[in-house]
Amino acid sequence: EIVMTQSPATLSVSPGERATLSCRASQSVRSNLAWYHQKPGQAPRLLIYGASTRATGIPARFSGSGSGTEFTLTISSLQSEDFAVYYCQQYNNWPPLTFGGGTKVEIK
Amino acid sequence: EVQLVESGGGLVKPGGSLRLSCAASGFSFISYNMHWVRQAPGKGLEWVSSIRRTSTNIYYADSVKGRFTISRDNAKNSLYLQMNSLRAEDTAVYYCARGSLLSDYDLDYWGQGTLVTVSS
Numbered sequence: 001e002i003v004m005t006q007s008p009a010t011l012s013v014s015p016g017e018r019a020t021l022s023c024r025a026s027q028s029v030r031s032n033l034a035w036y037h038q039k040p041g042q043a044p045r046l047l048i049y050g051a052s053t054r055a056t057g058i059p060a061r062f063s064g065s066g067s068g069t070e071f072t073l074t075i076s077s078l079q080s081e082d083f084a085v086y087y088c089q090q091y092n093n094w095p096p097l098t099f100g101g102g103t104k105v106e107i108k
Numbered sequence: 109e110v111q112l113v114e115s116g117g118g119l120v121k122p123g124g125s126l127r128l129s130c131a132a133s134g135f136s137f138i139s140y141n142m143h144w145v146r147q148a149p150g151k152g153l154e155w156v157s158s159i160r161r162t163s164t165n166i167y168y169a170d171s172v173k174g175r176f177t178i179s180r181d182n183a184k185n186s187l188y189l190q191m192n193s194l195r196a197e198d199t200a201v202y203y204c205a206r207g208s209l210l211s212d213y214d215l216d217y218w219g220q221g222t223l224v225t226v227s228s
Binding site: 032034036042043044045046049050055056087089091094095096097098099100101102 | 143167170203208210212213214217218220221
């Protein structure tokens with residue numbers, strides 16, 4: 001099973017600032033990585049797939065990079081609606097599909 | 109508009125059973141792999157099970173194998189999860205999710221979830 005590790009667990013950022021979230025895989029997942037965010041009381045929403053492709057309707061301030069075992073999600077200028085929990089997920093070696101433990105982006 | 113609506117959650121005693129349903133609309137259901145993902149209270153996301161378009165391949169997490177059964181009815185645009193021998197650790201919000209057409213296993217649409225509580 002591929003273990004996904006996200007860091008930091010919590011990221012405190014001011015509105016308008018840049019946020020950088022990390023995700024590490026225990027073995028290579030090539031570019032088969034997705035990012036989701038989840039607001040309280042809501043379902044997760046797909047942000048990025050293929051490590052770097054924005055999903056439909058996702059603003060350009062969200063960008064993904066990386067391949068193999070190291071991945072980054074960058075939010076260039078945080079908006080109020082971006083404060084949420086972010087998860088990465090690998091879909092290269094399955095089953096099982098595996099998610100990271102999440103990074104909570106909170107208002108500083 | 110793509111919609112996934114789960115139902116069937118509730119309170120059940122340990123050892124009991126529950127059947128979750130997910131009604132899909134706004135897309136060609138038969139064209140997509142479907143998945144169940146759960147989230148225990150205050151915890152992260154855990155993949156539960158996946159089923160391919162025509163049910164030819166089915167996969168389960170080790171934590172539910174032998175107790176849960178995923179199925180689908182393409183004529184009714186519906187996904188199901190039969191849960192037997194439920195345990196306290198199965199308490200979670202259960203989401204149904206659609207696998208994207210491009211890769212099948214990144215999840216491009218999610219339902220709002222249904223809460224399953226296993227408690228005596």
